[in-house]
Amino acid sequence: MQNDEAKALQLCFSCVITLVIAAAVVIASFAYLPLGPGRLFSREAGGEMLEFFLSFFPPDLSAGHVRKTAWAAVETLAVSAVGTLLAAVGGLLLCLPASGRYGWAPRALARGLLNLLRSVPELVWAALMVLAAGLGPFAGVLALGLHTTGVLGRLFAEALENTPKEPAAALLGVGASPALAFVYGTLPGVAPQLLAYTLYRWEMNIRMAAILGFVGAGGLGQMLYYELSLFHQAQAATVIGAMLLLSVAVDAASAVARRGLARAYA
Amino acid sequence: MGFRLQRLxxxxxNGLxxxxxxxxxxxxxxRIAVIGPSGAGKTTLLRLLGTAVRPSEGRVEVLESNPWQLSGGALRRLRTRIGTVHQAPPLPARQRVITAVLAGRLGTWPWWKSLLSLAYPAxxxxxxxxxxxxxxxxxxxDRCDRLSGGQLQRVGIARVLYQQPELILADEPVSAMDPALADLAxxxxxxxxxxxxxxxxxxxxxxxxALRWFPRIVGLRAGEVAFDLPPVRITDALLRDLYASESATLPTQGGEPLRLPQPGAEVAVRRPACQ
Incomplete structure (x- = not known):
């Protein structure tokens, strides 16, 4: 009993310490940044915010600008599609060694490579690829492809490890080549999972592709960065609107696709 | 020669x-039936013959060759001539029955035919x-996960029949079927x-x-051959001795009491029509 009470007290003590530290960090941050809470929430600041917000309206809906924005949206969509496709292929290739099919050494090597690809964020990859491949959508494709390969390869490898090995082993027993035993024995079990992971990452990559342009990797992001740097708020508003529309459309499309997949695999 | 095992x-x-x-x-x-209590080594014996495991000692010769002296390619060619019926057929749940049956010839079909067959059954x-x-x-x-255990076993048998091997290894091939279907299979x-x-x-x-359909019965107990006789020479005492460790009654289909040997009936290949 006494032990329990002592534990409860200890727990409470640690809550208090956490709260004190959190409060200290917030106060220290305000002090460190030249930004007083008084100024942030003052009437003056509110007026400035409203003014800034209103400067985006009305958006530039002239035919020429809308057409330009639409093309940039298509470019964003294309960058995400090609990047995800490359990642699916790369992930499929790397998941084979990463799932331990060829022994522990290739498994460790492949896992290490996947970890490296995954732990560098898309934006960092994009900045690197802009340096390597030049400005434009190709850098975006490479950036998405590299990061997503790391994510998908890891997910695919886990799906493979959790699928029964007997069907493929039985096919090796009738003299099938390892590749065919994989296609006939293992793939039917994991294909729906692989497809679902890929579609999910594509959905995320469409949103990410819209942002990648900020470091020069094409699409809506690059356009937004360009307009904002020139203080063309009205034009930027159109681009932001296109990003919102794209996001909503992707959500709706993926909901439909999910329902279709659920039916096909029920 | 079908196979020859020497002091295997x-x-x-794990040391067992x-x-x-x-x-x-x-x-x-x-045609040989292997009988014996659970854990007697029946499955292991078949896996050895199917070149799925390597013996620790002794010699295996299957279809005129020693599988463990063959190159990778030759071993694969040998395996196309051996068909295994598994007790729990290892078929992917989402695979269609036709694909599962056709997979019996993956070892002999050219690879492009096997891949095309996924799009349209060859x-x-x-x-x-x-x-x-x-x-x-x-x-x-139908998809395999729509089938019962006994139906899956029959798909497994159909795959081996379609494979047309020279040696068929069947590991409790009818354990999930009712007596009539078991007889048919x-x-x-x-x-x-x-x-x-x-x-x-x-x-x-x-x-x-086993006694009804096979002219040669091998009794396996604790990893050793207890007897190797035609059914007419198998006595009640031999069987009771074989299953002594397991139970007082002999395992039969549906638990019916065992009636000792009757001559095997004539069998013929069934050729019902396909639509």
Missing amino acids: GLVHA RALAGVTLAARRGE DIAGACAQLARLDLADRLF IQQLIAEATGRGVTLIASLHAVDL
Whole structure:
């Protein structure tokens, strides 16, 4: 009993310490940044915010600008599609060694490579690829492809490890080549999972592709960065609107696709 | 020659001994039933013959070659000539029955044919004919996870019949079927053996099934051959001794009391029509 009470007290003590530290960090941050809470929430600041917000309206809906924005949206969509496709292929290739099919050494090597690809964020990859491949959508494709390969390869490898090995082993027993035993024995079990992971990452990559342009990797992001740097708020508003529309459309499309997949695999 | 095992022994990686000093040979076209209590080594014996595991001691010779002296390619060619019926057929749940049956020839088809067959089945008539022998032609395009355990076992048998191997290894092939279907399935395996000169070795849990259909019975106990006799020479005492460790009554189909040998009936390959 006494032990329990002592534990409860200890727990409470640690809550208090956490709260004190959190409060200290917030106060220290305000002090460190030249930004007083008084100024942030003052009437003056509110007026400035409203003014800034209103400067985006009305958006530039002239035919020429809308057409330009639409093309940039298509470019964003294309960058995400090609990047995800490359990642699916790369992930499929790397998941084979990463799932331990060829022994522990290739498994460790492949896992290490996947970890490296995954732990560098898309934006960092994009900045690197802009340096390597030049400005434009190709850098975006490479950036998405590299990061997503790391994510998908890891997910695919886990799906493979959790699928029964007997069907493929039985096919090796009738003299099938390892590749065919994989296609006939293992793939039917994991294909729906692989497809679902890929579609999910594509959905995320469409949103990410819209942002990648900020470091020069094409699409809506690059356009937004360009307009904002020139203080063309009205034009930027159109681009932001296109990003919102794209996001909503992707959500709706993926909901439909999910329902279709659920039916096909029920 | 079907196969020849000489003083074969196998110790599993965990140190358990599965087989010891097994010497057994089969001529081409012979039909052998292996019986014995659970854990006697029946499955291990079949896995050794199927080149799925390597013996710890002794010699294996299957279809005139020693599988463990072959190159990778030659071993694969040898395996295309060996068909295994698994007790729990290892079929992917989402695969269609026809694909599962056609997969029996993956070892002999060229790779492009195997891949194209995924898009459009390469030999619908052939797969249907083998399923029809087992009364399952109507499930040709069903998914495997829609089938019962007994139906899956019949798909597994149809795959091996479609494979057309020279040696059939059947590991409790009818354990999930009712007696009538079990008889039908065993008959078709026997018919395949007599009709095409295929060597057949089947492990069976139901003793009556073994005695009814097989001219040669091998009793396996604790990893060793206890007897190797034709059914007419098998006595009640031999069987009770074989199953002494397991139970007082002998395992039979549906638990019916065992009636000792009756001459094997004539069997023929069934050729029902396919649509």
